[in-house]
Amino acid sequence: MAVKIRLKRLGKIRAPYYRVVVADSRTKRDGRVIEEIGKYHPTEEPSLIEITSERAQYWLGVGAQPTEQVLALLKVTGDWQKFKGLPGAEGTLRTKAGKADAASAIEAAAAEAEKVKAKAAEAKAAAPAEAADESAEAEAEA
Structure with a gap:
């Protein structure tokens, strides 16, 4: 079974938000998932990116392939660098002022x-x- 880490679209027509999910590559975009590991709200400033690092590391470790969009999110959060053993594992994630x-x-x-x-x-x-x-x-x- 080929497993992918990808985005599941939710929200209204012009107000999308996404869940970062682990799913079989043959399922529909918004279909059945194995596990939800994060959220992504692109319309907020700065964009809200919440990914459970521990679960992302696990799924990457067992061979799950991230899509291009999820790969970009993993690089921002630093999870991809941590998985590959590259410098910059702290990521470049910006957060809102509390x-x-x-x-x-x-x-x-x-x-x-x-x-x-x-x-x-x-x-x-x-x-x-x-x-x-x-x-x-x-x-x-x-």
């Missing part, structure tokens, strides 16, 4: 509000003191 969680965002906003309130209170306290100094100077001149 979003700050809601709790830390709320704390940061509260801290900023406290700073603004403190500055306003200092300005308010300084204004009567300056007015008192000016009135004392005016009385001294008179």
Whole structure:
């Protein structure tokens, strides 16, 4: 049985996403699979590529042949270099910057509000003191 590592297409007409699957080479593109080993979302920026490295290494080791597209993904994640024993096994995968969680965002906003309130209170306290100094100077001149 010839086994291939290939992409299984999912999603809408103009919004595709793929699963990286191991399947018999004679089955349909979206047909029965042996195992799903990853995901690929090409429409996101940067593209989401998640491949279970351990399973990819296993299937490559037992002779599964990746398609051209999957080979490119394996090179990006570094799994192909790791399998072949080449340098660059860390891959060139780019990831999205993580979003700050809601709790830390709320704390940061509260801290900023406290700073603004403190500055306003200092300005308010300084204004009567300056007015008192000016009135004392005016009385001294008179």
